Amino acid sequence: MNKPLHHAAQDTAFEVRGYLNQxxxxxxxxxxxxxxxxxxxxxxxxxxxxxxxxxxxxEGLEISQSIPYEIQREDNPVASFWPxxxxxxxxxxxxxxxxxxxxxxxxxxxxxLLSSRRDDRALLFEHDEYFFPDGIVPxxxxxxxxxxxxxxxxxxxxxxxxxxxxxxxxxxxxxxTATRIVRPAGSVxxxxxxxxxxxxxxxxxxxxxxxxxxxxxxxxxxxNVIDYETSSFEQIQMIRNGIRxxxxxxxxxxxxxxxxxxxxxxxxxxxxxxxxxxxxxxxxGRVFIxxxxxxxxxxxxxxxxxxxxxxxxxLRNAARLRANVITSRGHALCCSEPFLLISLIESIRQFSxxxxxKPRVPDNSWSLFQLFATDLxxxxxxxxxx
Ligand SMILES: C[S@@+](CC[C@H](N)C(=O)[O-])C[C@H]1O[C@@H](n2cnc3c(N)ncnc32)[C@H](O)[C@@H]1O
Numbered sequence: 504m505n506k507p508l509h510h511a512a513q514d515t516a517f518e519v520r521g522y523l524n525q526x527x528x529x530x531x532x533x534x535x536x537x538x539x540x541x542x543x544x545x546x547x548x549x550x551x552x553x554x555x556x557x558x559x560x561x562e563g564l565e566i567s568q569s570i571p572y573e574i575q576r577e578d579n580p581v582a583s584f585w586p587x588x589x590x591x592x593x594x595x596x597x598x599x600x601x602x603x604x605x606x607x608x609x610x611x612x613x614x615x616l617l618s619s620r621r622d623d624r625a626l627l628f629e630h631d632e633y634f635f636p637d638g639i640v641p642x643x644x645x646x647x648x649x650x651x652x653x654x655x656x657x658x659x660x661x662x663x664x665x666x667x668x669x670x671x672x673x674x675x676x677x678x679x680t681a682t683r684i685v686r687p688a689g690s691v692x693x694x695x696x697x698x699x700x701x702x703x704x705x706x707x708x709x710x711x712x713x714x715x716x717x718x719x720x721x722x723x724x725x726x727n728v729i730d731y732e733t734s735s736f737e738q739i740q741m742i743r744n745g746i747r748x749x750x751x752x753x754x755x756x757x758x759x760x761x762x763x764x765x766x767x768x769x770x771x772x773x774x775x776x777x778x779x780x781x782x783x784x785x786x787x788g789r790v791f792i793x794x795x796x797x798x799x800x801x802x803x804x805x806x807x808x809x810x811x812x813x814x815x816x817x818l819r820n821a822a823r824l825r826a827n828v829i830t831s832r833g834h835a836l837c838c839s840e841p842f843l844l845i846s847l848i849e850s851i852r853q854f855s856x857x858x859x860x861k862p863r864v865p866d867n868s869w870s871l872f873q874l875f876a877t878d879l880x881x882x883x884x885x886x887x888x889x
Contacts, residue, residue, distance in 0.1 A: 511702075515544065516553035519560060529560040533751050538697030538704065541751055542744045542815050566747040571883040574787070577831035578734035579631050580816070581780045581791045583668035587612045588730045588750060595729075598692070599625070599662055606656070606684055608648050608665035608677060611635075618642070626660075628652055628680075633789070649676040656684045666694040671707045675714065682718055685761050691719060694729050695755040701819070712757070719759025729754040737816045739833030742886050744814065780829075781841075783848045788879025789831040792845060797827045797837035803844070803868035803875075806835035811875060812886055832884055834875060840865070847872070854880055 515536075522532045533541055541561075548557035578584045587595070592612045599605050605625040607614050611634040614627035618640065627643045630651075635643055646652055648667070663685045667677040674693070681691050693715075698705040715722050731752040733741065738748035780791040797804075805811045807822035813835045817823065826835035828844065838844045847860055857876050864872050878884045 512547040512551040515539070515547040516551040516556060519544075519548065519553065519556050523556060523559055529562060529564060530749065530751070532560050534753060536699055538700035538752070538754075540700070540815070540817070541746050541749075542741060543817075545744060545746060561746060564747045564749065565745055566742055568742055568745065568886045571885050572738070572742060573883050574735050574738070574832060575882075576735055577633070577787060577789045578736060579633060579789065579791070579831065580734075580736040580829050580833075582631050583670075584631070585666075585669075585731045585734055585752060587666075588732050589616075591728075591730045592616045595664060596620075596622075599664060602662040602690075604659060604661045606660040606663045606681075608663065608667070608681065610664060610666050613664070614643065626656075648680050649673075652680050652684060658684070658686050660685050661689050663689070663691045665692070669696040669700060671710060674707075674711050678711075678714060678718070682761060687761055690758065690760050692756050692758045695724060695757040697754055701817070715757055715759050718761070720762055722757065722759040725756045725758065727753050728756055734816075735831050736813075736829075736833040739884065739886055740813050740816050743810065743812050743833070781845065783845060785848055785851060785876050786854070786880030787882060790848060790879065791829050792838070792841050793827040794841045795827060796839050796841055797825065799837045799839050801868050802839055802865040803828075803871050804837045805871065806837050810887075811836065811871065811878075830875075830879060832878060834878065836871070836875065848876075851876060 518536075519532055522535055527535065533544065536544060545557060545561060548554075548560070576586070578586065587610070593616065595610070595613045596616050603624055607625050607627045609629050611627060611629055611631070614625060614629075615634055617623075617625050623642060625642060628646055628648050629643070630645060630647055632645060644652075648665075663681045665677050665681055667673040678693070681693070685691055693711075695708060695711065696704060698708060712722070712724075730750065731754070732750050733748045733752070741748040780793050783790045783792065806826035807813060812833045813820060813822055815823075816833075822835050823829070825837055827841060828834070828836040828838050843865075847863060850860060851857055857873065860872070861869055
């Protein structure tokens with residue numbers, strides 16, 4: 504069960520005070536907190552009135568919300584896309600160097616790096632084509648890792664590397680796929696999320712580890728070897744909280760070897776929680792729409808009462824749970840007629856088309872629709888509280 508907020512906040516403030524007394528910098532305090540989001544950290548410190556500590560941790564990391572901010576890559580919030588840093592992608596590429604047949608599950612960054620080196624030993628199993636807009640790329644198998652990896656790949660790979668969405672159900676389902684496609688006595692490595700990304704994460708890690716020890720031999724954990732860039736949608740959410748969107752997230756890697764003869768009929772069938780979202784583009788931005796209409800009075804409303812942007816990337820955020828329209832730039836909206844929204848979006852071929860849509864946008868939703876489409880069109884976005 505989650506601790507009451509005020510306890511969690513006070514515990515965090517106490518811990519942070521300890522780190523600051525050891526003269527740690529703000530960035531190293533954030534790293535020491537093993538996955539606690541900087542937004543949550545700031546909220547915890549402010550909730551427990553640890554203003555001095557908040558100032559010291561976030562000193563130099565302040566950012567004004569009203570300055571245009573450049574988005575360089577449009578990351579997928581539905582697929583929980585957290586991109587590796589270049590250094591990490593290179594570290595993983597070196598780690599797999601000794602293998603001849605490699606399966607990469609959900610790691611387009613590593614696959615992209617190998618492809619750029621003309622290294623064709625790896626296949627990528629991944630459902631998002633964003634990184635390969637030019638069409639067919641040899642070695643990219645577009646599929647659902649949970650249900651869609653063809654049987655012809657069973658027992659094929661010497662090494663499998665995976666970075667699933669950071670949820671227990673996804674890990675169990677992805678482990679099942681990995682054990683199916685790796686050869687007997689082959690190796691498997693999974694990114695393992697840190698203990699404090701949410702209240703239950705420590706217990707979830709233990710369950711993942713327990714399962715790994717059942718199905719693999721020589722299980723070990725390499726701590727803090729994976730670093731991430733902050734994804735585009737999360738950058739906006741950090742700016743909304745006045746925090747410069749630094750790269751702060753890191754994780755461990757769990758490594759194991761399958762047994763000479765693999766277990767049969769393992770009972771690890773827990774499916775992942777992915778729902779189907781339709782993707783469309785507006786200018787450079789990506790929009791993800793769940794076709795189930797939101798029960799709201801207007802055609803389009805913000806999911807968060809105070810802004811069209813989310814205040815946190817957490818899936819447990821109430822606005823995120825309500826929203827049936829989310830974007831690569833952190834928007835969360837509720838739409839009562841998703842099919843109409845898709846048709847409007849599809850009518851915007853160039854920016855000047857937007858103004859022509861005013862008569863087609865129902866009730867009083869025009870200004871929100873216009874703002875939303877304008878945010879997504881170009882490379883720059885201004886975050887404010889509307
Ligand atoms: C946590 S991200 C890992 C990205 C990785 N760190 C990188 O930089 O390449 C999860 C990845 O798995 C993909 N993904 C999520 N669920 C999937 C599924 N069911 N089937 C296939 N790919 C999936 C996402 O599109 C995303 O690329």
